[in-house]
Amino acid sequence: MMDPGRFSGKVALVTGAGTGIGAAVSRRLVAEGAAVVLCGRREAPLRELAAELGDRAAVVAGDAAESADARAAVAEAVDRFGGLDVVVANAGGHRPGTALETGDDDWHYTLRINLDTAFVTVREALPRLMERRGSVVVVSSIAGLFAGPGVAGYVTTKHALIGLTRSLARDYGRHGVRVNAVCPGWVRTPMADEEMDALGEMHGIDREAAYALATKDVPLRRAAESDEIAAVVTFLASGDASAMTGSVVVADCGATCVDLPTLAFEPPHPEVAP
Missing domain, CATH: 1.10.1220 (Arc Repressor Mutant)
Structure with missing residues (x-):
């Protein structure tokens, strides 16, 4: 359920904010009282979303894997809205391919867009988050828990995001910063x-x-809807999850609870409309 005051007075930075999960998270944060800095490489969808959200949304177009761009986004949060309480590291993407099909350029691209974006943005934000005992939500994937076919770079980097989440939680919990990860399935x-x-x-x-x-x-x-994942992300970012850090929360419509070797034993049954 939406809580219009849950993030009152809070400031968030969302990477990959222009579309999909990032846009849904940004809408929900503003609806629940936050100001949001929208960060992404494509300026047009960011501007469109900011126009929808009003004066509690600011745009910083740039690459979240670039230190200067990440610093600019953090500075916008501080200069325009007075501080930074939440980072949602959502930027990501992939280029398909098995290991033999993945060249150096594709490998480095996937590392950069999934892992570097999260690491660099959170690193630049940490001093401000420590000031306000803030929180980070890293958007990984069920590909961070299991391997799908023909996406070696994506699977590797989404696994790495969980390691990053746990490392950050361990090192900065003593400073009051919580860090959790969300693993969506198909969205x-x-x-x-x-x-x-x-x-x-x-x-x-x-x-x-x-x-x-x-x-x-x-x-x-x-598949899940973006708004359903946004509800999980904002819960983890909020004070309602104050005892949670280093947690990996799966939101996959049940995909990872299925024991694959037993699928052959499932009896036929009529489909029930969702």
């Missing part, structure tokens, strides 16, 4: 839509049928 975002279109092309089906195929063995039989 309806522009990036997932592209992957579903590719899956659909493989099987001769449309996007909705591809989502159904990709989630047919997921207990809830569906």
